[in-house]
Amino acid sequence: MSPLRPGATIGILGGGQLGRMMATAAAQLGFDVLIYSPEDDPPAGRVATGAFQADWDDAEALSEFARACDVVTLEFENVPVASVEVIEAAGKRVLPGAKSLSVSQDRLTEKTFLNAHGIATAPFREIEAASDIPAALESLGGKGVLKTRREGYDGKGQAWVHDPAEAESAWQKIGAVPAILEGAIAFACEISVLVARSQTGATISWAPPRNEHENGILARSTVPSGLARAIEDEARRKAMHLADALGHIGVLALEFFVLPDGTLLANEFAPRVHNSGHWTPEACQTGQFEQHIRCVAGWPLGDTHRLFDAEMLNLIGEAGYVDPAKLGKNDVLTLYGKREARPGRKMGHITRRLAPRKD
Ligand SMILES: Nc1ncnc2c1ncn2[C@@H]1O[C@H](COP(=O)(O)OP(=O)(O)O)[C@@H](O)[C@H]1O
Ligand SMILES: [Mg+2]
Structure with a gap:
C-alpha cells in the first residue's frame, strides 16, 4: 500500500x-x-x-x-x-490482518501456534467438560488455572483449581464453556514485549517492562525490568519472530512469565497496542500508539529508543478520580474520559518519569 x-x-x-x-x-x-x-x-x-x-x-x-x-x-x-x-x-x-486475529481469539489456537513457532508456553490441556479436569490437573502437577478459550481479559473467565474436587465449581465459575487448563507457573516476574511490524515487514521492539498484576489486572509496569540484557533480548527476538510468523502489521504485545532461572514462557499475546506499553509515549522516542498508526498508514517505523526510566500505574475504579493537585512534577496523567468508575474498570494511568536513562 x-x-x-x-x-x-x-x-x-x-x-x-x-x-x-x-x-x-x-x-x-x-x-x-x-x-x-x-x-x-x-x-x-x-x-x-x-x-x-x-x-x-x-x-x-x-x-x-x-x-x-x-x-x-x-x-x-x-x-x-x-x-x-x-x-x-x-x-x-x-490491519493487523486476519491471521493475528484468528490465532489470538482462542487460547488453544494461540498457545498451539506459539509452540509450533518455537515459543514455549506453560503446559496446557484442552478442556471440553468438567469431567476432563481431574486427569488434566494430575498431569499438570496438581495445580492449574482454568481459562475460557475465548473472550477472557483482565483475569475474567479464569478459575484456579487446586484439587480434583474443585473441577465442577471451577467449570461453572468460567461459565461452562470450552476452556484450557494451564499448569501453575511459579514465576519470578512477568514481562511483556511490545513489537511493531511495518507494511514492508520491518520489525522493532521496545525495552520490555516488568508487569505486576493485582486481582488479574495489570497494576504497574516498570522499565528497566531489572532482568539481564540476554533475557530481555531473547524475549524481544521471540516477539519479533511471532510478528513475522503472523504476517502482523502494527503493534503486538507478547506477555511472558520469567522463571527464577531466567527461562521465558510465553503467556499470551494481544494483536494490538497494550496496557503494558502505556509508558512508551512519555518515555521513548516513539510511543506505541504513534507507531501503530505509522504501520497502518504504511509509514516507516519510528525509533523506539528509551529516554527515561519509568513506571506506569493504572488507575482502576475509584482511583480514576485522581486529584490533579497530588501529581508529582514528573507524573504524566492520562484519563480515558469514562463517564463512571466501576470496580475493576480501567479509568486512566499515570506514567512517572523516574530518571533520564543512564546506560
Ligand atoms: N499459568 C499461570 N500460572 C501463574 N499465574 C498465571 C497463570 N496464568 C495466568 N496467571 C496470572 O494471571 C494474569 C492474567 O492471566 P492472562 O492469561 O494473561 O489472562 P488475561 O487475558 O486476563 O490477561 C497473568 O498475567 C498472571 O499474573
Ligand atoms: Mg494477560
Whole structure:
C-alpha cells in the first residue's frame, strides 16, 4: 500500500481507551479517525472525527464504515472475523490482518501456534467438560488455572483449581464453556514485549517492562525490568519472530512469565497496542500508539529508543478520580474520559518519569 497522506481517514474497530489513544496519535499525524463501536458514547468517539454506533453483525453499517475509511484497524481483538470480512469485501484493508486475529481469539489456537513457532508456553490441556479436569490437573502437577478459550481479559473467565474436587465449581465459575487448563507457573516476574511490524515487514521492539498484576489486572509496569540484557533480548527476538510468523502489521504485545532461572514462557499475546506499553509515549522516542498508526498508514517505523526510566500505574475504579493537585512534577496523567468508575474498570494511568536513562 502506498503511504497514506495527511487528511486520509483511519477507521478503528472498538471505542475504548486504546482506540482513544490511537485516535489522538493519528490526529497528531494529520489523519482523520472514525470509530466503530456497539457502545453508545464510547471514550474513543469523543476524540475522533466521527463515530458509528452499530453491532458487529450489522453488515450494512460495516460496509458504510468501510466506504468512509481509507484503511481500518482495531483496538479490540475480539472483533468477529466475519465483521472483518465484510469490511474487506467492501474493498478496505483491516490491519493487523486476519491471521493475528484468528490465532489470538482462542487460547488453544494461540498457545498451539506459539509452540509450533518455537515459543514455549506453560503446559496446557484442552478442556471440553468438567469431567476432563481431574486427569488434566494430575498431569499438570496438581495445580492449574482454568481459562475460557475465548473472550477472557483482565483475569475474567479464569478459575484456579487446586484439587480434583474443585473441577465442577471451577467449570461453572468460567461459565461452562470450552476452556484450557494451564499448569501453575511459579514465576519470578512477568514481562511483556511490545513489537511493531511495518507494511514492508520491518520489525522493532521496545525495552520490555516488568508487569505486576493485582486481582488479574495489570497494576504497574516498570522499565528497566531489572532482568539481564540476554533475557530481555531473547524475549524481544521471540516477539519479533511471532510478528513475522503472523504476517502482523502494527503493534503486538507478547506477555511472558520469567522463571527464577531466567527461562521465558510465553503467556499470551494481544494483536494490538497494550496496557503494558502505556509508558512508551512519555518515555521513548516513539510511543506505541504513534507507531501503530505509522504501520497502518504504511509509514516507516519510528525509533523506539528509551529516554527515561519509568513506571506506569493504572488507575482502576475509584482511583480514576485522581486529584490533579497530588501529581508529582514528573507524573504524566492520562484519563480515558469514562463517564463512571466501576470496580475493576480501567479509568486512566499515570506514567512517572523516574530518571533520564543512564546506560
Ligand atoms: N499459568 C499461570 N500460572 C501463574 N499465574 C498465571 C497463570 N496464568 C495466568 N496467571 C496470572 O494471571 C494474569 C492474567 O492471566 P492472562 O492469561 O494473561 O489472562 P488475561 O487475558 O486476563 O490477561 C497473568 O498475567 C498472571 O499474573
Ligand atoms: Mg494477560
